[in-house]
Amino acid sequence: MCPIWPLHLIILYLLALCPLWVIVQAVPELTASFDPADITVNMDEYHLVNIAIEGPGMQLGDEFSLVSADPHVALAEWNTTNYQLTEDHIANNKFENVIKVNGKFLGLSNVMLEGKRGSENIPIKNNALPVVVIRPQRVIDTIFVTSIATFVSLIFINFGCAMDWPTVKEVVKRPVGPIIGMAGQFLFMPLMTFGLGYVIFPDNAAMRLGMFFTGVAPGGGASNIWTFILGGNLNLSLAMTTISTIAAFGFMPLWLFSLGQVVFANAQIVVPYMRIATFVIGLIVPLAIGLGMQRFTPRIAAFMVRILKGFSTTLLLFIIVFAIVTNIYIFELFTWQIIVAGMGIPWLGYCAGYVMARLFRQPHADALAISIETGIQNTGIAIFLLRYSLGQPLADLTTVVPVSAAIMTPVPMTCIYIYQKIKACFINRRKHKKMLEEDVTPGTESPQPAIISTADLYGRSAKGVEAGEAPVPSDVSDDRDVPVETK
CATH class of the missing domain: 1.20.1530.20 (Na+/H+ antiporter like fold)
Incomplete structure (x- = not known):
């Protein structure tokens, strides 16, 4: 049995925790604040927001980016190109900047602040800015x-x-x-x-x-x-x-x-x-x-x-x-x-x-x-x-x-x-067609039955008609009983 039993188990456990402790110590504890804390912006307009990130553990090369929860509603961008940490930021444990939030469409969204150190993410507390986009009165x-x-x-x-x-x-x-x-x-x-x-x-x-x-x-x-x-x-x-x-x-x-x-x-x-x-x-x-x-x-x-x-x-x-x-x-x-x-x-x-x-x-x-x-x-x-x-x-x-x-x-x-x-x-076309059919008049050659009917109306024989007597128009009155004056 090992003479330092069970101390060697404690030593091995501490040796395993040391790297984790070093990593934890290296991770910064950052907190973001926005001024104003929430915004309302009109569609197709923008709003400027002051942002501050404070906390120990900042390093040169750390970068901060802006992400919109719903890009269809709102988008955010840095108002300046200076969004990387400098020596002044590290010395003061504080990073300040201005972001521009653009209202795209009606709705609710959040603009979130994310940190990067190389390929690793840097956790940031209170990193969401609530955004309300409304329609302006036009x-x-x-x-x-x-x-x-x-x-x-x-x-x-x-x-x-x-x-x-x-x-x-x-x-x-x-x-x-x-x-x-x-x-x-x-x-x-x-x-x-x-x-x-x-x-x-x-x-x-x-x-x-x-x-x-x-x-x-x-x-x-x-x-x-x-x-x-x-x-x-x-x-x-x-x-x-x-x-x-x-x-x-x-x-x-x-x-x-x-x-x-x-x-x-x-x-x-x-x-x-x-x-x-x-x-x-x-x-x-x-x-x-x-x-x-x-x-x-x-x-x-x-x-x-x-x-x-x-x-x-x-x-x-x-x-x-x-x-x-x-x-x-x-x-x-x-x-x-x-x-x-x-x-x-x-x-x-x-x-x-x-x-x-x-x-x-x-x-x-x-x-x-x-x-x-x-x-x-x-x-x-x-x-x-x-x-x-x-x-x-x-x-x-x-x-x-x-x-x-x-x-x-x-x-x-x-x-x-x-x-x-x-x-x-x-319906109108059908009526018009019917009226045209009803308004069609007979031609110059009158049908024979009409001639016979007219002749019979005046008491003339069929023989006279066949001999070529001119038919008397229907609107002419019968003058057979009218006395004729002789000279």
């Missing part, structure tokens, strides 16, 4: 909103000129259509978007909230335009839009503070009473102006009605094109889930509204108005709700759901409009 957004509000007010004046007030009174007296529309708008749509949100976004509460907010919004002004263009009952549509918007003062809080809290309990939900009231005023005042023109300036009102269809079509094209151009950036957020959600909200609303209306024996024009009123939502109110309920950039990110719904809303209506135009073209 001049084109203000122009878009202002122009849309102006044009929509003008078209509602046109609707007032075209409105048949006795028909509206009849709708209010027998509100079968509005009741069906209210059931679809404030019962089917909220429940459908609530359930569909869990199917499409099972792990994303914010996107589910975006769907639900779109479903609880009242009907949009575009519903009246599409109803008129497609030949629905415009008076019923205008009455339903007004009633549903006023009813939103009660139904929206009911859904937002019940199922809305289930969808996203942490959201600070604010009911936009002022925005709803503004929409009601913006709806009723132009209609009242149009009705006044109908009474006091009938010629101008008649002209406004004549240009209504062309103006409505132009306005819809303007809204669609301008909205796409203004929000082109948001298409980067589109996924198959977003597209399915955008299609599901309005398209299921169209189907449900039309089916309910037909089940209650409503005529096609009324059923079409109810269908459109149910499916088209006021996405502007949904976007407003999201902006005030969620922080940035989550608010902007979730608005992709109502924006997707707004883009998908006109697709079925456009297809129906094209179908109607093609069908009308074929």
Whole structure:
């Protein structure tokens, strides 16, 4: 047995630990700090951040680099080329510099600081800088909103000129259509978007909230335009839009503070009473102006009605094109889930509204108005709700759901409009062809039976006709009983 047993085991253990101890002593203990500690930067802009790295163990040749957790959202770079340690840094155990963080797209990311000593990594504590990238308020957004509000007010004046007030009174007296529309708008749509949100976004509460907010919004002004263009009952549509918007003062809080809290309990939900009231005023005042023109300036009102269809079509094209151009950036957020959600909200609303209306024996024009009123939502109110309920950039990110719904809303209506135009073209061509066939007149050679008939009408024999007597025209009266004056 070894005379120093068991001391030799302790000596061997210490000899094995010495290299590890030397390595540990050589590793620096560095801590990073950022000023400011977190930043919010606009898309396509940058923000400068002061950075300091402190701690013992720095060596010449150590390098620091910047890595973005999501380069699609934000990128960072040194504002100077001096990002290697110098003797001054080692003497002070401190490295200071400035980094530039560039905002690329909406979202959340982290800019992380990494250290290198040759091929080895240097651990750095507190090495992440939280970055929030948001969308700036642009001049084109203000122009878009202002122009849309102006044009929509003008078209509602046109609707007032075209409105048949006795028909509206009849709708209010027998509100079968509005009741069906209210059931679809404030019962089917909220429940459908609530359930569909869990199917499409099972792990994303914010996107589910975006769907639900779109479903609880009242009907949009575009519903009246599409109803008129497609030949629905415009008076019923205008009455339903007004009633549903006023009813939103009660139904929206009911859904937002019940199922809305289930969808996203942490959201600070604010009911936009002022925005709803503004929409009601913006709806009723132009209609009242149009009705006044109908009474006091009938010629101008008649002209406004004549240009209504062309103006409505132009306005819809303007809204669609301008909205796409203004929000082109948001298409980067589109996924198959977003597209399915955008299609599901309005398209299921169209189907449900039309089916309910037909089940209650409503005529096609009324059923079409109810269908459109149910499916088209006021996405502007949904976007407003999201902006005030969620922080940035989550608010902007979730608005992709109502924006997707707004883009998908006109697709079925456009297809129906094209179908109607093609069908009308074929019908008109068929009618024109039939009229041409009916307008063809006989040639100079009259058929023989017509001659015989004319001769028989005047009592002439077939023999006289065969002898070549000229037939008497049918418009000449019979003069056989008229006395002839003799000279």
